Amino acid sequence: MSQKLAFIGFGVVGQGLAEILIKKKEDLQKRYDFDFEVVAISDMKLGSVYCPDGLDMEKIMDMVDEGVSLSKYPGCDTGWEPMKTIEETNADTIIEVTFTDMETGGPALDHVKAALKKGKNVVSTNKGPVAQKIKALQKTAEENDAYYKFEGTVLSGTPAINLALMTLAGCEIKKVKGIVNGTTNYILTKMEEGMGYEEALQKAQDLGYAEADPTGDVEGIDAQGKTLILANTLMNADLELEDIQRQGITRLTLDDIEEAKEEGYRWKLIAQAEKKDSRVEGKVSPEKIPSDHPLAGVMGPTNAITYTTDHLGEVTIIGPGAGKEETGYALLVDLLSIYG
Amino acid sequence: MSQKLAFIGFGVVGQGLAEILIKKKEDLQKRYDFDFEVVAISDMKLGSVYCPDGLDMEKIMDMVDEGVSLSKYPGCDTGWEPMKTIEETNADTIIEVTFTDMETGGPALDHVKAALKKGKNVVSTNKGPVAQKIKALQKTAEENDAYYKFEGTVLSGTPAINLALMTLAGCEIKKVKGIVNGTTNYILTKMEEGMGYEEALQKAQDLGYAEADPTGDVEGIDAQGKTLILANTLMNADLELEDIQRQGITRLTLDDIEEAKEEGYRWKLIAQAEKKDSRVEGKVSPEKIPSDHPLAGVMGPTNAITYTTDHLGEVTIIGPGAGKEETGYALLVDLLSIYG
Numbered sequence: 001m002s003q004k005l006a007f008i009g010f011g012v013v014g015q016g017l018a019e020i021l022i023k024k025k026e027d028l029q030k031r032y033d034f035d036f037e038v039v040a041i042s043d044m045k046l047g048s049v050y051c052p053d054g055l056d057m058e059k060i061m062d063m064v065d066e067g068v069s070l071s072k073y074p075g076c077d078t079g080w081e082p083m084k085t086i087e088e089t090n091a092d093t094i095i096e097v098t099f100t101d102m103e104t105g106g107p108a109l110d111h112v113k114a115a116l117k118k119g120k121n122v123v124s125t126n127k128g129p130v131a132q133k134i135k136a137l138q139k140t141a142e143e144n145d146a147y148y149k150f151e152g153t154v155l156s157g158t159p160a161i162n163l164a165l166m167t168l169a170g171c172e173i174k175k176v177k178g179i180v181n182g183t184t185n186y187i188l189t190k191m192e193e194g195m196g197y198e199e200a201l202q203k204a205q206d207l208g209y210a211e212a213d214p215t216g217d218v219e220g221i222d223a224q225g226k227t228l229i230l231a232n233t234l235m236n237a238d239l240e241l242e243d244i245q246r247q248g249i250t251r252l253t254l255d256d257i258e259e260a261k262e263e264g265y266r267w268k269l270i271a272q273a274e275k276k277d278s279r280v281e282g283k284v285s286p287e288k289i290p291s292d293h294p295l296a297g298v299m300g301p302t303n304a305i306t307y308t309t310d311h312l313g314e315v316t317i318i319g320p321g322a323g324k325e326e327t328g329y330a331l332l333v334d335l336l337s338i339y340g
Numbered sequence: 341m342s343q344k345l346a347f348i349g350f351g352v353v354g355q356g357l358a359e360i361l362i363k364k365k366e367d368l369q370k371r372y373d374f375d376f377e378v379v380a381i382s383d384m385k386l387g388s389v390y391c392p393d394g395l396d397m398e399k400i401m402d403m404v405d406e407g408v409s410l411s412k413y414p415g416c417d418t419g420w421e422p423m424k425t426i427e428e429t430n431a432d433t434i435i436e437v438t439f440t441d442m443e444t445g446g447p448a449l450d451h452v453k454a455a456l457k458k459g460k461n462v463v464s465t466n467k468g469p470v471a472q473k474i475k476a477l478q479k480t481a482e483e484n485d486a487y488y489k490f491e492g493t494v495l496s497g498t499p500a501i502n503l504a505l506m507t508l509a510g511c512e513i514k515k516v517k518g519i520v521n522g523t524t525n526y527i528l529t530k531m532e533e534g535m536g537y538e539e540a541l542q543k544a545q546d547l548g549y550a551e552a553d554p555t556g557d558v559e560g561i562d563a564q565g566k567t568l569i570l571a572n573t574l575m576n577a578d579l580e581l582e583d584i585q586r587q588g589i590t591r592l593t594l595d596d597i598e599e600a601k602e603e604g605y606r607w608k609l610i611a612q613a614e615k616k617d618s619r620v621e622g623k624v625s626p627e628k629i630p631s632d633h634p635l636a637g638v639m640g641p642t643n644a645i646t647y648t649t650d651h652l653g654e655v656t657i658i659g660p661g662a663g664k665e666e667t668g669y670a671l672l673v674d675l676l677s678i679y680g
Contacts, residue, residue, distance in 0.1 A: 020510075020651065028510065157652050159507030166506050167499030169676045170360075170368065170669065294658050297637040311360065311669035312497050312660055318634050319655035329510065329651035336509045 003339055004054075006040035006091035008082045008111050009098035013125050013152070014043075015064065016328025017095065022057050024332075032340035042085040044098075047071035049078050052090050082107075086115045093121040093338070095331055100128030102225045102241065112137060112148065119144040123334035125152030125327055131225045131241060134232050147338045150233075152330025154180060154226045155303045158319030162333065164234045164307060171309040173234050175274040178305030179298050180226040182321035183210045183217040184249050184269040186301045191257050192266070197250070209301055209322070219248035220284040223271045227282045230305075231273035237280035244273075245283035252286055260288050266296045294318070343679055344394075346380035346431035348422045348451050349438035353465050353492070354383075355404065356668020357435065362397050364672075372680035382425040384438075387411035389418050392430050422447075426455045433461040433678065435671055440468030442565045442581065452477060452488065459484040463674035465492030465667055471565045471581060474572050487678045490573075492670025494520060494566045495643045498659030502673065504574045504647060511649040513574050515614040518645030519638050520566040522661035523550045523557035524589050524609040529639045531597050532606070537590070549641055549662075559588035560624040563611045567622045570645075571613035577620035584613075585623035592626055600628050606636045634658070 007014045021028075021036070028034045037054030047070035049055065055073070063070060071078040086094055094115040100108040108126035113133075115122045117140060124130075129137060130150050141148040154160045164173055179185050183204050190200035201218070204210035216222045224246045231237040231244075249269050260267050265288040273282040289296040294316040298304040303321030306314050320326045347354045361368075361376070368374045377394030387409035389395065395413070403410060411418040426434055434455040440448040448466035453473075455462045457480060464470075469477060470490050481488040494500045504513055519525050523544050530540035541558070544550040556562045564586045571577040571584075589609050600607050605628040613622040629636040634656040638644040643661030646654050660666045 024510065032509065158655055159503065162507040163499065163503065163657075166677075167502040167673065169372065169680055170364065170672045292637065292639055294634070294637055297632065297634055299632055311665050311672075313666075315498055315657070315659040317503075317655070317657055320652055326652055332510045332651075333507065337506075340509055 001035070003034070003036040003093060004039045004091045005036055005093050005095055006042070006085055006089055007038065007095045007097065008042055008085060009096065010041050010043035010046050010064070011097065012324045013327045013331070014095065014097040015061070016324040017331040018057055018061060020325065020328055020332055022061065032336050034336060034339045039091050040080065040085050040089045041070055042080055042082045043070065047078065048080050048085065049073040049076050050080050050085065050089050051076035082111055083114060086111060086120070087118055091120060093123065093335065096122055096124035096126060097331070098126065100126040102128050102131060102221065105129045105132035109133060113140065116140040116144055116146050116148060119146050121147040121149075121338050123149045123331050123338070125150070125330055127153045127225045127229060130233065131228045134229070135238060149334035149337060151334050152327050153229055155305065156320055156322050156326040157329035157333065158303060158317060158321070158326070159333070160230070160305050160317060161233060162337065163317050168307065168309060168312070168315065171311050173307055173309055175272070175308035176230045176234065176305060177270060177272045177295070177308070179268055179295055179303050180271045180305065180321065181217055181223045181269060182301035182303055183214065185298065185303070187218070188249060188252070188257070188267055188269065189299045191252070191254060192261065194254070196254060197252070218250050220246045220269060223269060223284040227271040227273055227284055230271070231280050231282050235273060235275060235280050237273070239280060239282055243282060245285065247285040249286055264291050265289060266291055268295060268298075270295070341375070343374070343376040343433060344379045344431045345376055345433050345435055346382070346425055346429055347378065347435045347437065348382055348425060349436065350381050350383035350386050350404070351437065352664045353667045353671070354435065354437040355401070356664040357671040358397055358401060360665070360668055360672055362401065372676055374676060374679045379431050380420065380425050380429045381410055382420055382422045383410065387418065388420050388425065389413040389416050390420050390425060390429050391416035422451055423454060426451060426460070427458055431460060433463065433675065436462055436464035436466055437671070438466065440466040442468050442471060442561065445469045445472035449473060453480065456480040456484055456486050456488060459486050461487040461489075461678050463489045463671050463678070465490070465670055467493045467565045467569060470573065471568045474569070475578060489674035489677060491674050492667050493569055495645065496660055496662050496666040497669035497673065498643060498657060498661065498666070499673070500570070500645050500657060501573060502677065503657050508647065508649060508652070508655065511651050513647050513649055515612070515648035516570045516574065516645060517610060517612045517635070517648070519608055519635055519643050520611045520645065520661065521557055521560075521563045521609060522641035522643055523554065525638065525643070526641045527558070528589065528592070528597070528607055528609065531592070531594060532601065534594070536594060537592070558590055560586045560609060563609060563624040567611040567613055567624055570611070571620050571622050575613055575615060575620050577613065579620060579622055583622060585625070587625040589626055604631050605629060606631055608635060608638075
């Protein structure tokens, strides 16, 4: 049966998925028996369109490239707001890729909640809803016989969450320790090459790794949210954002980095969650990692997580932490885990 | 419904799984709804026993520890050969952990084939059948509505195969490059510390990493089989063992290793399979890896694989490559992927 998909938000990540879906439509049907139509897109800037029998996605991408509003798509309903698109279209699955406030989860949180309540599956890369309300959302999903998948919230498409939930099933995750923010890891890599903090930050901004206001990255707020997600989804914790201690990289000096290097260590911004008796403690802070630990070799914008487990000891996954195609792919693997 | 399991072979790996099953029975039921009974064990040395309603596994482990033949287990049928156990017990799933000849696949191959033909699922850590006959076995499994799972054939319980098949679903694996033999990696690590080859090998033997006849490890035969498995199961290749070029580590000298180190490289025994046009080429050989590559930091008996994919670029997994509990766990995760 053909699955009906709706995009809520159609920015970089949504377009990343759309490009993969266009390119791989036949392959996905053949390899995974995954057949789909995109029936709706609702985006604040690009406009919105709903066509119950499916949109021509190549035409959609052409319109986006040419700067034509999606509301000009011929022969279909247009102008539907996100909530109406979620609740009233014939979509089975909502691809939620709008934006999110880490403190409140909104507006993505409302979208996810509304979709699950309607019994529609949700795949999303938005951290806010997972960080704020994962337990409640999982309950809503279960009650309404729907799936809520969010691989892309941590390490983009690099399988951080699915690795732990699927391929380490049956293991107890005792500790999670990782480099989950590419911007800061890039800055620290450049500083190790001798570049000053300000210059390294500038370079990260020039390359599009860091935003104009880099606070979220360099003060560890992004990593804090990801730590919360890992703790609450993989370690059965029930933490809130403020439970995760946080320190960024802004106090690290070139001297600190040089000194560590001479001692056989490397400074990394480490996100960590650890079971202690019945509690889980989480923190984000710069840490000196011995140069023979797998995390020490993770350079530039690359991310990595080491899981400490009961049966396997340490298992480490290393891969990209961001990117249009990489994060778009996270949505695809979530779709396949529902339908494949 | 309670699943009925039968062990064919009950050596180190089988006992590793049994210990986990005993310890986690309740947890597995609660977390994964996986309920089971072990109904039969057939082992060449330890004896055999069949009890349609289930064996007391703690009692079984006590008997093994005390050196009492399993054929002395009270109130049950005893003396059943592997083939009879596979074909005539009420087991739904066969845990195939006997031994295997990499050249012929036997006797494990016969066990796997017989079980699948009967429509029974198979979980196995035996490399031979996968290396020799994976395509035919997968076909038999499909025709008889059964599963054949073999995560433990490469990197023990570290999710090498499931990572690629499940969490990288939808990606094309263009290249696989890894350290898949712990013994040789341990020897190279020791040589980098200045130890001669013979001494390092002796130490590996003392620690139980290397066998009395180390040929299979040091000449790359073990790695060759694993390369074949990765190529044929993850890259849709149809290679045979002799298609994989092979060179071991015996020609590497301390001078080679020292020289590479000075140049910022590290010698590793690398297993590699790569798509070239419509073909897959595989080889095992010592290779100088740049010290900033994730594989360069993999030391001692630890294993690792880097997958080069279309959507994510390089994704690397690092973890244990062997061990009683680690390989026993591979069987558990396979069971959960069937029943969980």
